[in-house]
Amino acid sequence: MLYRENGQFKTTYAADSQIFPIAQDRWVILALIAFAAVVVPMVASTYMFKAILIPFLILSLAAVGVNILVGYCGQISLGSGAFMAVGAYAAYNLFIRVEGIPLILALLGGGFFATLVGIIFGVPSLRVRGLYLAVATLAAQFFWDWAFLRIKWFTNYAPSGSVQVADLSVLGWAIKDPADKYLFCLAFLVVFGLLAKNLVRGAIGREWMAIRDMDVAAAVIGIRPMYAKLSAFAVSSFIVGVAGALWGFVHLGGWEPAAFSVDRSFQLLFMVIIGGLGSIMGSIFGAAFITLLPIFLNQALPVLGDLVGMEVTTAFVSHAEFMIFGALIVWFLIVEPHGLARLWSVAKQKLRIWPFPH
């Protein structure tokens, strides 16, 4: 009754080909963005910003990037952590070596270098596919872990290998308070989210999906596998690289190579799979789930332990966190292998025919 496209007549081509063709979708998205931009900064505490909201936004952005590669183009990648690292270190080097470079340009520059690296490490995907490719992308991960640790030029010869950035500002707006950082990241997520959403429904997105579904058949109907696969690697690693730069600059402030380890790659892949392969909204759901779950477990376990009268040590909590996290992932994959995005679309479908489902 509330959510249906009946009576919404498209009279121009522009109206017919907009990103959200259903008016209700547009309103919900706008309301969500307005809520995130206006209401959240008023009510959230510093802890909320620092521990939950900012990591969630940045990892959502990264997950959108990974989803383009894994979910839309079907190339499983375990090297996303490395592309984040490349983005972060490239942005850092631009920031300190180029006099007076604007912050946004440095961040986008980080994305640009991540793109170059992504294309190079995407080349094996032309020969190798599936799980072989997943393992091959680990090469990127271990190579860049090593490079940022051993090649001192990248870290500007910092003795401990960790780098810092300070005094971030955009056009006189100093990004210092957690709320400012939050808004800055939110702006990036909204812009890149909409760009990605627009991209995947265009010609190039359809090429990616054709390659994902069956690359030989796609090649037969005239899609160039090399162009499609490498463009997916390029777009994906650009977004992941920008997310990495944000992670280093805005969230951490100072970081070392361990911040972008192979665990980060696994985490991003978890987000994409749990959120739903081939869905931009799903990446954001997945990022929320994976970011919140450990925090929730960390808070809830000692309380639960008190309830049953068990003495809970910190070591036990961290191990139990591992166990519950692992078990929940498996449970979730069994219950809904298509991810949270599937639940979302099922809910929309139900809403569409409500209240007369027959």
Place this chain on the structure above:
Amino acid sequence: MGFFLETLMGGLMTGMLYSLVALGFVLIFKASGVFNFAQGAMVLFAALAMARFAEWFPQWLGFENKILANLLAFVVAGALMFAVAWLVERLVLRHLVNQDGAVLLMATLGITYFLDGAGQTLFGSDIYKIDIGMPKEPMFLFQSVFEGGVLVSQEDLYAAVIAALLVIALTLFFQKTSTGRALRAVADDHQAAQSIGIPLNRIWIIVWCVAGVVALVAGMIWGSKLGVQFSLTTVALRALPVVILGGLTSVPGAIIGGLIIGVGEKLSEIYIGPLVGGGIEIWFAYVLALVFLLFRPQGLFGEKIIDRV
């Protein structure tokens, strides 16, 4: 020349140990099409169980004999790995039949987290020793051929022998027993195997049990070399290039791949490492595997990939 041979021998023996871990991957992938990321966690879990039981049994039962303690611990840890295999099949794999490869991969990552947590909750998270009486002092070979001979760690030599024995035992099991024949049938073609009455579920349990035993042996050897600790799980990450180099579906591939990676790693570390700042072992193995893959996308001995529309 002597030094080169030493490096080569060291590489071959490390390679043997990588093959052991890689073997676990290959066995499970062949039989069930699951890329089992949990192999590293299984190695850690088995090694923790072995180390702790060998420590606990003498206390509980009041005896001193070390060999008996190790033997008992090995049997109990093996039984524990069987239990893990059964649970994994029962609770996870059975519900994920026909899912996409990526989903199965993620499920085994979930199992990895679970086993890491469970192992450390049950057995503690310190560094433990496994003492199965492997001689520590090095020995010299070919002293008559070269001046000074070739220095070889006896421990590595024993480990390589144990690994070789395990591989021979596995080969016999696969070729000579009826269960082994059923396993090979499933590996060849799931549907055909099922249609002639081979129970898939039982085969999966068996193959996870075998992988569990392989993990236990690998954990025992790596544990007595490096000590049983959390970093043992990274052994799995170092064995991955071995698997893709040899081919995901080939047992001999795992062994030969292990030897190539082992030697390549050691030689590169010694002859190329100093030029670029050292520590290149881990990514060099991956790049080596990658270069091989560019020429043979299915790995050295993997089944040829045939594209059909």
